[in-house]
Amino acid sequence: MTNLVVRNSVRFLFLVLFQVLILNHINLGGYTNPYLYIYFILLLPFATPRWMLLILAFILGLSIDFFTNTLGLNAAATVLIAFCRPYVIRAISHEPEEELGIQPSLRIQGFKWFFFYSAILVLIHHVALFYLEIFRLTEFFQTLLRVVVSSVFTLALIFLSELLFYSRRKARR
Amino acid sequence: MRNLILFFRKNYFIFLFLLLEVVSLIFFFRTNNYQNAAMFDWTFAISGVINSTYRDITEYFSLKRTNLILSEENAILQARMPEALYLTDTVVFSRSDSLLQSEYRFINARVISNTTNRRNNFQMINKGALHGIEPHMGVIIGNKIVGQVVGVSRHFSWILSMLHKESKISAKFLKNNQLVSVEWPGGDFRTGIVKEIPKHLLVLPGDTIVTSGNSEVFPNGILIGTIEHLNEKRDENFNTATLTFLTDFNSLGYVEVVVDMFREEKEQLKASFKEL
Missing domain, CATH: 2.40.10.340 (Rod shape-determining protein MreC, domain 1)
Known part of the structure; x- marks a missing residue:
């Protein structure tokens, strides 16, 4: 239990710093950039109380916002995916939540499950983030392109991190 | 009353979600006005x-x-x-500092x-x-x-x-002082858009756009960019033009x-x- 708390806190700090210091400066193709920080929300244990999901998402979003002077923007999008997460998990799993394991993982739930899980949440987050930032309909298709390209990059980074950091867990199971 | 409390307890997830969303959006739209x-x-x-x-x-x-x-x-x-200027006239203009x-x-x-x-x-x-x-x-x-x-x-x-998206700079053509406005349409950080160009105006690629000095923000004549090409609008009162910024915004x-x-x-x- 304490192990889980420590590991998630470290992941929180690492992802915020990584997002702010490195990913925010990446400028692919002129106007996209990946938002890996929501990986923290994706990886929270299944047993996390729902209110805690929302509160953590709110704090996470605000911490990113402080660095980009967009107070509330990332917070709104991140709270939205924290709200959707339980419903997405229920919709794509065949077995009850208690039998899914400790936390979402590519190795344990398999490629298909993890792909749909992360793709749906990343897409919701990016749609909310980009359209809220623009807040007008005149640039609809240009923004849609940004959403799609950025989602692909974010997903690629999520899968890369899964492959890099979570190879040990398979042996434990 | 008890039913009401039970109702809130049962649906607390949705209410907490709505509360946090509303707080975020209030933050977002308030700071977007740059007041706070x-x-x-x-x-x-x-x-x-x-x-x-x-x-x-x-x-x-x-x-x-x-x-x-x-x-x-x-x-x-x-x-x-002053040392770099070559005096071509024999008339010397003296100016007192108190004038400036x-x-x-x-x-x-x-x-x-x-x-x-x-x-x-x-x-x-x-x-x-x-x-x-x-x-x-x-x-x-x-x-x-x-x-x-x-x-x-x-x-x-x-x-x-x-x-x-909120930047709308009052600008003018360097060559004839005609007033226009400059905005950024998103996308490439090197190109902007010049709006409100009067129809009769002859616009050539390479024309320089500078600030007009009409607002208290920028002095007159700060460089903005050069015209790339004119987009003629037949059904509107003004033309627009694509502009290449002179500032390299990516290396400030x-x-x-x-x-x-x-x-x-x-x-x-x-x-x-x-x-x-």
Whole structure:
């Protein structure tokens, strides 16, 4: 239990710093950039109380916002995916939540499950983030392109991190 | 009453979600009006320190470029020195100092955080209220446009970049002083759009667009960009044109904040006019 708390806190700090210091400066193709920080929300244990999901998402979003002077923007999008997460998990799993394991993982739930899980949440987050930032309909298709390209990059980074950091867990199971 | 409490307890997840969403959106739309950007002074302190440490490290990688830009600026300034001017006339104009009062003062600052990849971009600089910076001051690099100060804390300031959907700069053609406005349509940070070009105006690629000096933000004649091509609109009253920015927004090092010494006077005059 304490192990889980420590590991998630470290992941929180690492992802915020990584997002702010490195990913925010990446400028692919002129106007996209990946938002890996929501990986923290994706990886929270299944047993996390729902209110805690929302509160953590709110704090996470605000911490990113402080660095980009967009107070509330990332917070709104991140709270939205924290709200959707339980419903997405229920919709794509065949077995009850208690039998899914400790936390979402590519190795344990398999490629298909993890792909749909992360793709749906990343897409919701990016749609909310980009359209809220623009807040007008005149640039609809240009923004849609940004959403799609950025989602692909974010997903690629999520899968890369899964492959890099979570190879040990398979042996434990 | 008990049913009401039971109802809230049963659906607390949705209510908590709605509460946090509403709080976020209030934050977002309030700070978007730039009124209360400095309300959260302590967040400036944290993000300011982290941003400037980051900048301290990455600055070394762009030293060569920064030197180049500084030496170019030096050359421009040298050209303005009296020693660089050749007197072609025998008439000597003497001018007394009491006739001249400087209209603008410049505060130099270092950009410690900058983006160009969003629809709405900001820069953070390492000077703030302590150094005399106030909201609505213009920010330039060399003689080229950067943006406008929107939030000030003691040691840092946020600049609303030219690359922001709310940036609408009053500008003019250098060649004939015709007024237009410049905006950024998103996408590539090198190209902007010139709007409100009168139909009769002859626009050629390469025409220079500068600030008009009509607002209190920028002095007259700060360079914005050059015309790429004209987009004729048959069914509208004005033409638009694509513009290439002269500022390289992706490599801002040291910038200057413009302090208009007569701002108060100008604003007072405007206000008194409104009352009539």
